[in-house]
Amino acid sequence: MRHILLLGGTTEASRLAALLAHADCPAIFSYAGRTVAPIAQPLPTRTGGFGGAEGLARYLRDHDIAALIDATHPFAARISGNADAACRAAGVPMLMLRRPAWAVDPDWQHVPDIGGAVAALPHAPTGVFLAIGKQTLAPFASLPHRWLLRLVDAPDAAPLPGAKVVLARGPFTVAGDRALMQAHGITHLVAKNSGGTGAAAKLQAARDLGVRVVLIDRPAAPDRPQVATPDQALDWLHQTAPWRGV
Numbered sequence: 001m002r003h004i005l006l007l008g009g010t011t012e013a014s015r016l017a018a019l020l021a022h023a024d025c026p027a028i029f030s031y032a033g034r035t036v037a038p039i040a041q042p043l044p045t046r047t048g049g050f051g052g053a054e055g056l057a058r059y060l061r062d063h064d065i066a067a068l069i070d071a072t073h074p075f076a077a078r079i080s081g082n083a084d085a086a087c088r089a090a091g092v093p094m095l096m097l098r099r100p101a102w103a104v105d106p107d108w109q110h111v112p113d114i115g116g117a118v119a120a121l122p123h124a125p126t127g128v129f130l131a132i133g134k135q136t137l138a139p140f141a142s143l144p145h146r147w148l149l150r151l152v153d154a155p156d157a158a159p160l161p162g163a164k165v166v167l168a169r170g171p172f173t174v175a176g177d178r179a180l181m182q183a184h185g186i187t188h189l190v191a192k193n194s195g196g197t198g199a200a201a202k203l204q205a206a207r208d209l210g211v212r213v214v215l216i217d218r219p220a221a222p223d224r225p226q227v228a229t230p231d232q233a234l235d236w237l238h239q240t241a242p243w244r245g246v
């Protein structure tokens with residue numbers, strides 16, 4: 001039987017997985033394998049990289065994939081580029097499920113990338129909430145700040161000199177994020193423009209506390225059809241790769 005391949009790692013991916021399972025859609029869920037205890041999905045699930053665009057193209061052919069939905073994080077640019085190339089090579093239709101980015105806010109300093117965020121921070125030591133995950137911390141090591149990191153899993157080694165690590169998984173609340181930033185004497189917040197509500201709490205909390213916000217813009221996405229909600233993704237699937245003759 002032909003299957004849908006759903007690339008996950010976001011809240012929207014998990015919501016779409018629930019819709020697909022409810023609709024008896026033959027689908028496979030894919031995790032990168034970055035977190036120790038990923039959220040269990042109501043679909044057959046595979047974990048780990050495919051081996052680049054070529055490996056993914058091979059997977060698409062070997063598993064007779066009828067369509068691919070990329071519901072990875074907006075900053076997971078490599079897998080999205082690989083998926084685009086693999087789908088082109090294997091002739092498989094592809095959809096991007098992306099929650100909308102947060103609108104530009106004049107109170108926030110918008111920067112294009114991690115390097116821009118490093119350059120935007122002050123030189124004198126202060127308290128900085130680095131809400132950017134664990135993979136791109138090294139460039140900040142040149143600065144003398146007290147770092148607050150919020151991670152899903154405990155890091156194996158100290159991720160950044162001077163860093164305090166809080167372990168938590170979203171969604172987060174404004175009151176909780178306000179209390180967190182107050183407790184750690186935070187003056188600056190560095191975040192990615194992920195969009196969504198659960199991740200937006202820290203921005204409202206920063207506004208409430210007068211904390212300066214440095215927001216990193218999204219990397220470019222492949223030129224593919226894109227929807228913002230799991231329901232819209234389901235509609236696209238019905239039109240593109242119907243599985244019950246609808």
Ligand code: NAP
Nearest residue numbers: 008009030031032049050051052072073075076077078079
């Ligand atoms: P990335 O840099 O775009 O991807 C790196 C490699 O990880 C890919 O080349 C691929 O390996 C593998 N990979 C990524 N997503 C995969 C998936 N869903 N299924 C199978 N393999 C996958 O991505 P990343 O920034 O490391 O993010 C990894 C995962 O964490 C993504 O699924 C993403 O949705 C989630 N996430 C990322 C962020 C973020 O800020 N980047 C935030 C929250 C969640 P191969 O080349 O070997 O296929």
